[in-house]
Amino acid sequence: MKVAVIGGGTMGSGIAQVAATSGCQVKLFDLNNEALIKSKISLEKVLDRLIEKQKIDAAEKNRIQNNISYVNTLNDLSDSDLVIEAIVENLEVKRKVFSELETLVSENTILASNTSSLSITSIAASCQKPERVIGIHFFNPAPLMQLVEVVPAIQTSEEVLNKTVQTISDWKKVVAVAKDTPGFIVNRVARPFYSESLRILEEGFADMATIDWSLKEMGGFKMGPFELMDFIGHDVNYVVTETVFTAFYFDPRYKPSLTQKRLVEAGYLGRKSGRGFYDYN
Ligand code: NAD
Numbered sequence: 001m002k003v004a005v006i007g008g009g010t011m012g013s014g015i016a017q018v019a020a021t022s023g024c025q026v027k028l029f030d031l032n033n034e035a036l037i038k039s040k041i042s043l044e045k046v047l048d049r050l051i052e053k054q055k056i057d058a059a060e061k062n063r064i065q066n067n068i069s070y071v072n073t074l075n076d077l078s079d080s081d082l083v084i085e086a087i088v089e090n091l092e093v094k095r096k097v098f099s100e101l102e103t104l105v106s107e108n109t110i111l112a113s114n115t116s117s118l119s120i121t122s123i124a125a126s127c128q129k130p131e132r133v134i135g136i137h138f139f140n141p142a143p144l145m146q147l148v149e150v151v152p153a154i155q156t157s158e159e160v161l162n163k164t165v166q167t168i169s170d171w172k173k174v175v176a177v178a179k180d181t182p183g184f185i186v187n188r189v190a191r192p193f194y195s196e197s198l199r200i201l202e203e204g205f206a207d208m209a210t211i212d213w214s215l216k217e218m219g220g221f222k223m224g225p226f227e228l229m230d231f232i233g234h235d236v237n238y239v240v241t242e243t244v245f246t247a248f249y250f251d252p253r254y255k256p257s258l259t260q261k262r263l264v265e266a267g268y269l270g271r272k273s274g275r276g277f278y279d280y281n
Contacts, residue, residue: 001167004029004077005084006097008039008070010233010272011114012086014142017043019084020067021143022171027080029071036070043068046143078104082167084136086114089239094118095126102127110160112136116187116236117243120153120180130155134164137184138173140232148173149184182247187240191254194237197225198257208277226277230270234263 003019005012008030016028016039030036047061056064074097077083083105085097098111105111111133113123124133135151148168152161165175178184183191197211206214212224221228229237238260245254263269263276270276 001025001082002080003027003082003084004080005086006030006074006077006101007085007087008032008035009086010140010236011138011142012084013039013042014140015084015086015114015138016068017046017064017143018138018171018173020064024067026068027071027077028068029074029077033072036072040070074100075104077101078106080105080109082110082112082164084112084114089116089118089236089243091118091122094123098123098133099126102129108132110134110164112164114138117183117240117247119182119247120151121155124153124155131157132160134160135178135180135184136164136168137178139186146174147176147186149176149178149186151178151180151184153180183240183244188244191241191244194225194229194260195241195255195257198259201226202257202259229260230276230278230280232270233272234260234269234276238264 001024003024004027005016006029008028012028016026020026028036028039043065047056047064050056051058051061083101085094087093087097094113094115101111107129109132111127113120113135114137115135116137120133120135124130127133130153133153134156137149137151139145139147150164150168165177168175176185182188200206200211201208208226212226215221215224223231238256241254241256245256248254267273268275271280274281
């Protein structure tokens with residue numbers, strides 16, 4: 001199967017690794033060449049770590065690496081069977097990419113978005129053939145997280161939904177089919193995890209290390225909310241909250257936090273920029 005991934009950042013790189021590991025021929029495209037170089041270097045490191053842990057051998061590493069090519073234009077993706085978009089979380093930018101993409105690929109190519117919270121129906125409406133558009137929402141880090149939400153738009157055909165569920169299952173992921181509502185299932189349920197933690201911090205009732213520690217020790221979470229927001233990236237996480245808040249007609253349950261907004265404005269995006277709630281330098 002020929003798979004294209006658009007956006008070679010955190011998610012696109014992980015999704016490319018998942019597809020390549022399952023034997024697909026993957027083309028990874030990013031507007032920014034540096035992102036592609038970074039993605040290639042990071043894959044090398046990830047695979048070396050898997051060799052150290054004796055989870056794969058050198059031949060498997062080569063096979064996965066050889067299954068991915070790094071390309072600089074959308075045109076290079078024209079022979080794909082499935083395209084997964086993982087670019088910036090902005091509806092207008094995604095709609096533009098999808099409408100352009102549709103003119104390049106074959107009629108039968110499935111066009112998927114990895115959006116965390118935007119309307120798949122609205123992205124599909126930017127295409128002439130909206131029935132082939134669908135949401136495939138991986139979690140971070142994509143190679144490790146088992147769950148993938150598959151989200152049909154209201155225009156998506158049954159055939160495209162079935163093929164997508166089959167493909168993602170073939171990639172050894174567990175599929176949850178979710179309705180096209182803001183944040184789908186997991187990102188909607190996760191909003192209060194972040195927002196109540198931010199409120200406790202803002203109200204001065206506990207510091208972030210204590211909140212993180214409590215949720216890990218007592219709540220059984222793998223990461224505390226502040227560690228997780230730093231891991232996801234505040235630019236990504238804040239926009240998701242803003243989208244869910246706006247899409248639910250400004251329901252105060254989903255109100256975004258000014259503390260997080262200021263981090264985004266400062267460029268303190270979390271681990272990827274070296275500083276977020278915590279300092280990683
Ligand atoms: P990121 O910032 O790490 O990567 C985005 C990449 O897209 C960048 O390399 C950028 O250069 C590239 N890009 C931007 N516009 C482009 C365009 N028009 N064409 C080609 N490349 C373009 O972002 P990310 O964290 O990987 O998130 C990507 C998508 O996945 C978003 O929709 C986000 O909501 C979703 N998502 C993120 C997470 C997460 O934890 N970070 C989890 C699940 C889903």
